Amino acid sequence: xxxxxxxxxxxxxxxxxxxxxxxxxxxxxxxxxxxxxxxxxxxxxxxxxxxxxxxxxxxxxxxxxxxxxxxxxxxxxxxxxxxxxxxxxxxxxxxxxxxxxxxxxxxxxxxxx
Amino acid sequence: xxxxxxxxxxxxxxxxxxxxxxxxxxxxxxxxxxxxxxxxxxxxxxxxxxxxxxxxxxxxxxxxxxxxxxxxxxxxxxxxxxxxxxxxxxxxxxxxxxxxxxxxxxxxxxxxxxx
Numbered sequence: 001x002x003x004x005x006x007x008x009x010x011x012x013x014x015x016x017x018x019x020x021x022x023x024x025x026x027x028x029x030x031x032x033x034x035x036x037x038x039x040x041x042x043x044x045x046x047x048x049x050x051x052x053x054x055x056x057x058x059x060x061x062x063x064x065x066x067x068x069x070x071x072x073x074x075x076x077x078x079x080x081x082x083x084x085x086x087x088x089x090x091x092x093x094x095x096x097x098x099x100x101x102x103x104x105x106x107x108x109x110x111x112x113x
Numbered sequence: 114x115x116x117x118x119x120x121x122x123x124x125x126x127x128x129x130x131x132x133x134x135x136x137x138x139x140x141x142x143x144x145x146x147x148x149x150x151x152x153x154x155x156x157x158x159x160x161x162x163x164x165x166x167x168x169x170x171x172x173x174x175x176x177x178x179x180x181x182x183x184x185x186x187x188x189x190x191x192x193x194x195x196x197x198x199x200x201x202x203x204x205x206x207x208x209x210x211x212x213x214x215x216x217x218x219x220x221x222x223x224x225x226x227x228x
Contacts, residue, residue, distance in 0.1 A: 041220065045215060
């Protein structure tokens with residue numbers, strides 16, 4: 001596989017469930033990002049990891065818990081979500097310096113019922 | 114802090130016609146600018162970027178954009194669109210020389226190309 005992959009592509013969960021989103025990048029990058037994309041709103045940066053260390057938490061509620069075990073993998077653990085958390089969750093990666101563009105995965109479409 | 118305004122939420126155009134998607138940004142420091150495209154059920158793909166140098170930037174799929182510092186704009190253009198260009202287009206900005214790229218996105222412009 002090449003680029004940035006995300007699984008699952010679609011997820012429906014109840015408000016009491018616990019689930020995880022997975023992101024994997026095959027580009028040799030050392031920075032990884034989680035974004036939330038909601039209808040009619042700009043993409044919102046949620047978390048940033050550089051060399052496995054979290055460097056940005058954009059005031060995200062604690063019901064979202066990121067994990068970065070290595071530079072190639074990024075997880076977003078979800079628990080007790082709200083219906084307004086329904087959105088497309090996008091993962092991206094980049095080099096931490098120099099090359100500036102971010103490469104995005106296809107996203108996970110999350111629906112909270 | 115930086116911000117981005119995409120003035121048009123939707124732009125309808127006929128195939129083979131020219132198109133311009135507008136983007137204005139606000140920043141008190143020097144920035145990098147980007148245009149991304151998102152096709153249905155896909156992630157974002159980089160179209161082009163402005164880092165420095167020539168203010169006219171050429172990207173993939175025949176798109177180009179011009180950086181205008183005095184007007185704080187970075188409008189995207191294509192001289193002749195195809196049906197396959199139908200997608201959502203996002204303008205993004207980040208300040209120069211940050212340790213990582215904290216992109217700030219606009220709300221997007223949906224380009225609708227009809228025959």
